[in-house]
Amino acid sequence: MSNNHQDVELSFDDLVRACDNQSNWILSLIAESVIPVEQEPQLARYTGYHMAIARRAWRIHRDFNASASATALILQLLDELEDLRRRS
Structure with missing residues (x-):
């Protein structure tokens, strides 16, 4: 996933609802740096890219009961894997 998609601006509460x-x-x-934040998380603004990461991480957590650190690694x-597939 590319971090160049800054099409929408979301709040912390938007991510929580997702x-x-x-x-x-x-x-x-x-905390695991899956979603990078440079200020207080509740005050930060997020993008559609961050929402996609949060939703993808939530599905992994929900489906496999993975911790945040395991989810970050996954x-x-x-x-x-996506990068390798693109290169071949």
Whole structure:
């Protein structure tokens, strides 16, 4: 996924709603640097790209009962796999 998609501006609450109202989950993703934030998470503004990451991470967590750190690793591996497929 490319981080160049800044088509919409979302709040922290928007991300929380996208992940079944689990604010602790979003904070865990931020702590694991899955969603990069440079200020207080509740005050930061997010993009559609961040929403896509949060929803993808939530599905992995929900389907496999993966922790935030395991989800971060899974997402990293999936991104690397996508890059390898693009190159071949």
